[in-house]
Amino acid sequence: MSTGHAETGRLQDLLSRVGAGLDEFLRFEHPDALHPGRRWREHLEIALPRAGIGIDRVTEELVRHVIPNGSSIPRPGFSSFITTGAATAATLASTAASIASPQRYGHTAFNLLEELSLRWLADMFGLNAMQGIYSSGGSVANLLALGAARQSTFERLGQDPAAEGVGRRVGVYASTETHHTIQRSAGVLGLGRQAVRPIDCDRDGRMRVDALRQSIGDDLRAGIQPMAIVGNAGTTNRGAIDPLSALGRVAREHGIWFHVDGAYGLPGVLDERVAPLYQGLELADSVIVDPHKWLGAAVGIGATFVRDRELLRRAFTQEPAPYLEGSMAPGASDASAFQHSMDNFGLPYYDLGVELSAPCRGVVVWALIREIGVAGMRDRIRRHIDMAAHIAQLARTHPNLELMQEPTLSICCFRYVAPGVNDLDLLNQRLHRRLVHENRNMPSTTRLNGSLALRPCFVGERSGMDHARALVADVLRIGAELVTDTDICSPRR
Ligand SMILES: Cc1ncc(COP(=O)(O)O)c(C=O)c1O
Numbered sequence: 001m002s003t004g005h006a007e008t009g010r011l012q013d014l015l016s017r018v019g020a021g022l023d024e025f026l027r028f029e030h031p032d033a034l035h036p037g038r039r040w041r042e043h044l045e046i047a048l049p050r051a052g053i054g055i056d057r058v059t060e061e062l063v064r065h066v067i068p069n070g071s072s073i074p075r076p077g078f079s080s081f082i083t084t085g086a087a088t089a090a091t092l093a094s095t096a097a098s099i100a101s102p103q104r105y106g107h108t109a110f111n112l113l114e115e116l117s118l119r120w121l122a123d124m125f126g127l128n129a130m131q132g133i134y135s136s137g138g139s140v141a142n143l144l145a146l147g148a149a150r151q152s153t154f155e156r157l158g159q160d161p162a163a164e165g166v167g168r169r170v171g172v173y174a175s176t177e178t179h180h181t182i183q184r185s186a187g188v189l190g191l192g193r194q195a196v197r198p199i200d201c202d203r204d205g206r207m208r209v210d211a212l213r214q215s216i217g218d219d220l221r222a223g224i225q226p227m228a229i230v231g232n233a234g235t236t237n238r239g240a241i242d243p244l245s246a247l248g249r250v251a252r253e254h255g256i257w258f259h260v261d262g263a264y265g266l267p268g269v270l271d272e273r274v275a276p277l278y279q280g281l282e283l284a285d286s287v288i289v290d291p292h293k294w295l296g297a298a299v300g301i302g303a304t305f306v307r308d309r310e311l312l313r314r315a316f317t318q319e320p321a322p323y324l325e326g327s328m329a330p331g332a333s334d335a336s337a338f339q340h341s342m343d344n345f346g347l348p349y350y351d352l353g354v355e356l357s358a359p360c361r362g363v364v365v366w367a368l369i370r371e372i373g374v375a376g377m378r379d380r381i382r383r384h385i386d387m388a389a390h391i392a393q394l395a396r397t398h399p400n401l402e403l404m405q406e407p408t409l410s411i412c413c414f415r416y417v418a419p420g421v422n423d424l425d426l427l428n429q430r431l432h433r434r435l436v437h438e439n440r441n442m443p444s445t446t447r448l449n450g451s452l453a454l455r456p457c458f459v460g461e462r463s464g465m466d467h468a469r470a471l472v473a474d475v476l477r478i479g480a481e482l483v484t485d486t487d488i489c490s491p492r493r
Contacts, residue, residue, distance in 0.1 A: 007055055014059050015095070021063035022091075025070065026462075032439045033069040040069040072442060076463045077470060079456035080444035082236060082264045087296035087461045093367035094298050097360040104134075104349055104360045107338055111346035114362030120369050121303055124377070125266050126278070127287055130305035133312060133352045134361040138263030138290045141302035143185040144316070144353050145286035146172070148306050149228040149257035150189050151315040152285070156255075157225070162315050165190060170227035171219040172196045175207035175242060177235040179261060191227070203449070204405070205240035207231065212250060228257040233278060233287075234265010237446050237455070239388075239409035241265060241277040248283025258283055263290040263302065264459075268409045270378040271385055277408065291365050294381065294410075296461040301361040304353075312352040384410035384458035387468035391456065394472050400479060401472070404453045413446065413453035416479035420489050425452040427479070427488045434478045441471040 024030075031038065043065045053061075072078050074085025086094070101110035118132035135141050147162075153170065154161040170191055174182050176198045183193045197219070200211040216226050229251045231242040244260060251258035260266075260281060266289040269278040281287065287305045291297035306312060329343035338344050350356045369377065388407040395403035395414040405413040415428045429452060432445050443456035456471055483489055 010055065011099075014055065017059050017063055018067075021067040025067050026074070028075055030068045032072060038069060040065045072439060074460070074462070075440070075442070076460055077441035077467045078460065079458055079463070079467075079471070080442050082293050082457050082459055083299065084293070084296065084460040085462070086298035087368060087371075089367040089371040090297045090364045093364040094359065097363050101360045101363070104358055104362070105345040107335060107341040107344055107346045110360040110363050113366045114349065114360060115347055117362040117365035117369065118303060118305075121289065121291070121365065122305060124369070124374055125262075125269055125287075125289065126281060127284075127305050130287065130307055131309040132303050132305045133309065133349055134358070134365075135302050135304065135353050135355065136300050136358075137292060137302040138179065138261070138288060139181040139184065139302075140354060141263065141288035141290065141304040142179070142181045142259075142261060143188060144304040144312060145259045145288055145306065146182070146185045146189055146191075146228060147315040148286055148304075148311045149259060150191065151311050152257055153225065153227045155314075160314070161190075162317070169224045170195050171216070171224050172228045172230060173199055173212055173215055173226070173256075174230035175199050175201050175205075175232065175235075177201055177205045177207075177237055177240060178230055178232060179236050179263070182230055182261070195227070201240075205235055205238050205448075207242040207247065209243060209246045209250065212247065216250070216254060216256070226254055226256045228259050231258065231260045231280070231284075232265070233260050233262035233281070234268060234409050236264060237411075238405045238413050238448065239265060239268075239407060239411035239457070241268075241274075241408055244278065244280030245283070246280070248280040251285075252283060257285045260284045260287045263288050264293050264457075265409050267294040267377065267381050268385065270374070270381045273382075274385065274408060291361070291368070294384070294459045295365070295368055295377065296380075297361070297364050297368060300359065301364060303365075309352055316353055317351045318356065380461060381410075383464060387458045387463070387465055388412040388456070390465060390468050391472055398472075398476070400476060404448050404451065410458040411455060413448050413455050415451070415453050416475055416482075418479065418483045418489075421483060423488050427482055427485075428452050428454060430482055430485070430488070431475065431478050434482070435471075435474060438474065438478075441467065441474050443471065 073083055097110060101108055104111055104114050122130050135144060150161050172186055172195050174196055183196045186195045187193045197215045199215055200208050202208055219226055229247050231244050231247040233241050248258050268274050289303050291301040292299045388410045391412040392403050392407050395401040400416060400418055401414055402417045403414050416431055421427050436442050443454050446453055446455045
């Protein structure tokens, strides 16, 4: 039982037990993990086991104690942040890859799908002629894009920043609504977080082009080298899309790298009602999108696209290592010369980013697109955008709701209002906690122009219009109950 050797030939049986546990989980009849009366910690929190219990009992513990006490994120009514449970195709593909191709290198079907799926993404989102690389998500995808921007900028100044380091101050221009992974990337790349210039937005959360020009001008006068303009194709807070054409033109005028963060919002381009807002994408030098957000991949998949991956290689190469390259067939470069999948690495993704070992992510994206095609993706994106629009419509017309931002994509910012309430922020904060504790319809909150808003963001493949309606019904019910709390209301006359 506990001999240290894996049992073989049992996967079908074991996976079907885990599959049954997951099917049960996806019925969402279980309470939250922290619901009183849930007893899982005492089963799981044990001292280091000296002897093993064997795979059958591990499977049993997984199904009985772990899976049912998992996260609320996969619930169809969960609309917090920008994260969702993996679609079935993604689960199957990543499970398969974990056994059949633990690495993305070698001349295998998995290595091929890594590249094919990147081309499919580029094709689907109109990033023609761009080349991609997967990484763990938007954080690293932005890092890689800005790494390419740094490489390009400094090479033009006659320096190799990857080899020599960065010897001068640069400016990265990003709106105040930009995701903070841009600042972190600047820190990691040795540019300094303060290299990121916060550019003001208009009332709708879109970067102001006049403020951008002003900031670039200030830096040029101060001898600071402009390095990159970051445009958003779907901000995290409210799904705003920056004026990409105008930003791209400013970038071209000054010879500055133009990066577009579409981690969340790039798939919106599939909906022809909002597609015109993405004009200017063709001017981008780099674009990111996270399949693990709106496309339903399991968490751990982001993609960076650039015009020339060679730049990424120069920015991120780990340099050859004798144990790696030396283990492959010497000299051969043409696939027809290989006799074994391990004669060659296939496309060497490990040299284009920051990970050597990495899971096969392409097979997951391939499975997602292969299952429902572009048409299915478009339907899902439209459904989620419709859900945000539906809430906006109710919020515009209902006397107890206030629309705080016209939605662009699948995020709708609104709040509960009632006469006599002194502190709408406190009311909506409490309302939000109640929603979360009820464990059905769970948006996040954000602050818009100083006020607290409820912020559902719909990206889950299991969520539909009924969940948008149910969320609004819950907000109205809980809001009506809370307005009687004396500390948030003036006494009624
Ligand atoms: C616009 C944007 N960029 C980047 C990120 C970071 O992505 P990740 O959480 O996958 O690292 C997020 C996360 O929500 C995002 O919304």
